[in-house]
Amino acid sequence: MRRISERVWAPGELIPGEVDLAQEFGCARATVNRALRQLAEAGLLDRRRKGGTRVARYPVRKATLDIPVTRLEIEGRGVPYRHTLLNREICCPPDSICEAMDVSQTTQLLHLPALHFADGKPFLYEDRWINTAAVPEIQDEIFSEINANEWLIEHALFSRGDIRFSAANATKKEAKILQCEAEQAIFIIDRTTWNKDQSVTSVRLAYAPGFHMRSQI
Amino acid sequence: MRRISERVWAPGELIPGEVDLAQEFGCARATVNRALRQLAEAGLLDRRRKGGTRVARYPVRKATLDIPVTRLEIEGRGVPYRHTLLNREICCPPDSICEAMDVSQTTQLLHLPALHFADGKPFLYEDRWINTAAVPEIQDEIFSEINANEWLIEHALFSRGDIRFSAANATKKEAKILQCEAEQAIFIIDRTTWNKDQSVTSVRLAYAPGFHMRSQI
Numbered sequence: 001m002r003r004i005s006e007r008v009w010a011p012g013e014l015i016p017g018e019v020d021l022a023q024e025f026g027c028a029r030a031t032v033n034r035a036l037r038q039l040a041e042a043g044l045l046d047r048r049r050k051g052g053t054r055v056a057r058y059p060v061r062k063a064t065l066d067i068p069v070t071r072l073e074i075e076g077r078g079v080p081y082r083h084t085l086l087n088r089e090i091c092c093p094p095d096s097i098c099e100a101m102d103v104s105q106t107t108q109l110l111h112l113p114a115l116h117f118a119d120g121k122p123f124l125y126e127d128r129w130i131n132t133a134a135v136p137e138i139q140d141e142i143f144s145e146i147n148a149n150e151w152l153i154e155h156a157l158f159s160r161g162d163i164r165f166s167a168a169n170a171t172k173k174e175a176k177i178l179q180c181e182a183e184q185a186i187f188i189i190d191r192t193t194w195n196k197d198q199s200v201t202s203v204r205l206a207y208a209p210g211f212h213m214r215s216q217i
Numbered sequence: 218m219r220r221i222s223e224r225v226w227a228p229g230e231l232i233p234g235e236v237d238l239a240q241e242f243g244c245a246r247a248t249v250n251r252a253l254r255q256l257a258e259a260g261l262l263d264r265r266r267k268g269g270t271r272v273a274r275y276p277v278r279k280a281t282l283d284i285p286v287t288r289l290e291i292e293g294r295g296v297p298y299r300h301t302l303l304n305r306e307i308c309c310p311p312d313s314i315c316e317a318m319d320v321s322q323t324t325q326l327l328h329l330p331a332l333h334f335a336d337g338k339p340f341l342y343e344d345r346w347i348n349t350a351a352v353p354e355i356q357d358e359i360f361s362e363i364n365a366n367e368w369l370i371e372h373a374l375f376s377r378g379d380i381r382f383s384a385a386n387a388t389k390k391e392a393k394i395l396q397c398e399a400e401q402a403i404f405i406i407d408r409t410t411w412n413k414d415q416s417v418t419s420v421r422l423a424y425a426p427g428f429h430m431r432s433q434i
Contacts, residue, residue: 005375005376005412006374007374011371030247058285058289058370060283060284060285060286061283062281062282062284063284063380064280064281064282065281065282065382066279067277067278067279067280068275068277069275069277072275150275153275157223157224158222159218160433160434162431162433163280163431164429164431164432165282165431165432166404166430167383167384167385167404167405167428168384169400169401169402183386184386185384185386185402186384187382187383187384188384193434195222209384212382212383213382213383214379214380214381214382215282215380215382216377217284217377217378217380217408217410
């Protein structure tokens with residue numbers, strides 16, 4: 001890392017092999033391999049199976065964002081948390097949700113819009129759709145003690161998720177729910193989770209104005 | 218991963234030790250160690266030095282975002298790229314920049330606002346401040362062939378960066394530059410990079426409406 005950032009090794013330059021580096025640093029080859037792999041994952045090295053390892057000419061820096069459970073995110077700020085379920089119905093979702101969850105437009109899904117409060121103020125409006133075929137037992141849950149976010153973490157199998165970050169002007173409905181002005185800019189996370197090839201849930205998270213996510217690169 | 222997602226190992230449960238897992242899977246203990254470390258980094262396992270390894274009760278999923286060089290991000294979409302420098306001056310930055318870069322309010326910095334175009338349309342307004350004490354040779358560069366983003370990647374030493382994602386309503390000035398309506402919601406990235414304890418550059422990236430970032434969890 002020091003040699004890359006101080007340009008002892010220049011952008012595009014071939015670096016020494018693992019065996020030579022292990023000898024120079026007096027450590028195991030496996031240690032060198034792990035260090036180089038981490039630098040490659042961070043986008044600072046380009047590794048080619050045949051061509052050796054070079055310093056990346058255009059490093060793609062990576063930022064890792066923590067996606068915590070909403071209640072813990074709020075409690076972690078030292079303020080009281082509560083949530084309220086805004087509605088509960090089984091109906092056909094809008095086209096965007098059918099597409100995101102890869103279900104037909106006649107599929108009935110469980111719609112559970114909810115609002116999370118931090119210190120009594122609206123923090124996050126969660127517009128959630130659930131594929132009951134993936135989690136049939138959810139139909140018996142009333143979500144008084146636990147919110148759908150945490151219920152799914154405890155009960156649903158899930159292997160991967162697509163996530164998308166964007167900005168949007170609050171609609172009139174969103175503004176009313178989040179107690180902000182219509183058209184105020186809000187941070188949006190769209191997330192769809194899958195258990196193998198079956199979609200489990202798709203959620204649009206609309207954060208009250210002022211929200212931001214921090215990370216390090 | 219399969220045992221966690223299918224709840225063979227339940228949330229909060231202590232999992233077998235590395236030696237037992239290595240024996241069961243017929244592989245080296247180092248291989249098990251690496252797999253467990255990756256699952257812990259993904260937020261699925263809690264590892265305690267003394268208490269053993271447990272399945273995370275509230276998994277903090279992590280999303281990794283690629284922060285590519287802007288020109289390559291645009292060229293990667295298969296559309297032509299160009300950029301234009303909007304101004305060049307040496308002056309005292311606003312308080313928010315002094316704070317982000319940890320410089321005194323009387324420090325003179327190089328201000329290089331620039332606009333990146335994708336397919337002839339404004340894509341990203343980059344409001345950049347540079348600490349010339351960290352990169353004195355930048356004062357000789359005219360930025361006709363290369364933009365400041367790439368010049369810094371090639372010439373500046375940098376060890377770490379703070380990054381912040383948010384949403385904002387476009388100011389009149391931003392709307393004019395990005396050719397959108399004032400108050401339209403835009404995606405903002407604020408980023409400050411450091412070489413050890415010296416700030417190198419701080420930039421506010423304002424993306425034209427419609428921009429989003431995707432990732433997997």
